[in-house]
Amino acid sequence: MSVSSHDMDRARHPDLPDLGPYLTGGNPLLLVISGPSGVGKDTVVKRMQELGYPFHFVITATSRPPREGERDGVDYFFFSEDEFRDLIQRDELLEHALVYGEYKGIPKQQVRQALASGKDVVMRLDVQGAATVRGLVPDATLVFLITGSEEELVERLRGRKTEKSAELQRRVATMREEMKRIPEFDYVVVNRDGQLDRAVEAIVAIMRAEKCRTKQRVIHL
Secondary structure (H helix, E strand, O other): OOOOOEEEEEHHHOOOOOOOHHHHHOOOOOOEEOOOOOOHHHHHHHHHHOOOOOOOOOOOOOOOOOOOOOEEEOOHHHHEHHHHHHHOOOEEEEEEEEEOEEEEEEEHHHHHHHHHOOEEEEEEEHHHHHHHHHHHHOOOOOEEEEEHHHHHHHHHHHHHOOOOOOHHHHHHHHHHHOOOHHHOOEEEEEEEOOHHHHHHHHHHHHHHHHHHHOOOOOOOO
């Protein structure tokens, strides 16, 4: 009897929720994890990967240079501005946006291939990108990630030490505007400091619930 990679991960991580028959049933989902800058989108997705969930995690393309420790093709696909503009002209991106002076977007082909194989697809996007995907793919499932408080989010941004004071103020102002768009999303998940696994469990519970819908979502790209 073969043992799946998810079963082995559960043996290593007994706190990993058991997805049961969910793994093989229902239509593949396109799940978008979004929210303000600094809310922990990348951290949540990385934790899901560490726990061995069998989803396809979309890699975002960006025109910004790598930060310390980031790897091309693992954390992001890094392109020059000219290369990114070429992708846009060839309509090779599911969505793209100019965010804080840098381009970000999702290459179409990796999403299509994953869905065609029956895998659920998880992507991290800023709020603007999530709105674009909702317009293109109405049956996508959108999750808005928030922190326990505004103060908590501001402290996270300060802790990154990647923004100057003026940039930090601009991000906080943007965050306040983005919070007004929560009603456009399907779910809200709180990612409190020190409770990362609870946020992950909530997201997986959402995916499990979506698989139990009497009228399941059907993704067309």
